[in-house]
Amino acid sequence: MAGSVNKVILIGNLGKDPDVRHFEEGRAVASFPIATSESYKDKNGEQRENTDWHNVVVWRSGLVGVVEKYLKKGNKVYVEGRLKTRSYEDQDKNTKYVTEVLVDNLTLLGAPNRSEGAEATEGVKSSSENKDDLPF
Numbered sequence: 688m689a690g691s692v693n694k695v696i697l698i699g700n701l702g703k704d705p706d707v708r709h710f711e712e713g714r715a716v717a718s719f720p721i722a723t724s725e726s727y728k729d730k731n732g733e734q735r736e737n738t739d740w741h742n743v744v745v746w747r748s749g750l751v752g753v754v755e756k757y758l759k760k761g762n763k764v765y766v767e768g769r770l771k772t773r774s775y776e777d778q779d780k781n782t783k784y785v786t787e788v789l790v791d792n793l794t795l796l797g798a799p800n801r802s803e804g805a806e807a808t809e810g811v812k813s814s815s816e817n818k819d820d821l822p823f
Contacts, residue, residue, distance in 0.1 A: 693769040695788050697741055698796065699723040701762050707755045717745040717754040718787075721766065742787040743768075750793055757795060765794040 702720035709715045724738045743766060745751050758764065768790040777783050 695766070695768050695770055697721055697723055697743075697766045697788065699741070699764065699766075701758055701760050701764065702740060703760050705754050705758050707751065714746075715748065715751045715755075717751045719743055719754070719758070721764065721788075742785060743790060744771075744787045745790045745793065747790070750790060753795075754793070763796040765796055766790055767792040 699721040702722050705717045705719040707715060707717045721741045721743050722738050723741065724736055726734060726736050729735050745754050766788060768788045770786055771789050772784055772786045774782050774784050
């Protein structure tokens with residue numbers, strides 16, 4: 688058995704339109720924040736909501752194309768990936784750390800925004816393709 692597991696599964700909403708950057712050698716990367724929320728009742732019985740923000744990064748070329756074409760602020764998505772923490776130096780020479788979710792799989796949970804009827808490809812599924820008759 689493996690000594691450790693680095694697996695992240697999130698269902699949330701995009702906090703802003705994806706930022707897609709293209710490089711000279713033909714590669715591209717997409718990044719965007721996802722908000723996940725948890726609702727609960729506090730000790731006084733009042734409904735509370737806690738929202739967490741997650742930095743998401745997509746390097747897989749097929750997925751970057753789907754992100755660029757279909758995802759917009761507010762879209763609900765299912766994301767699978769792994770956590771990666773990296774460091775960088777800011778303008779004042781201070782070391783900063785950022786933790787990101789590096790995406791392996793992404794599923795659009797709702798209709799695509801830009802091209803009506805367009806099918807997502809390369810391991811990306813629209814929720815309309817999952818028409819199982821499950822009660823949940």
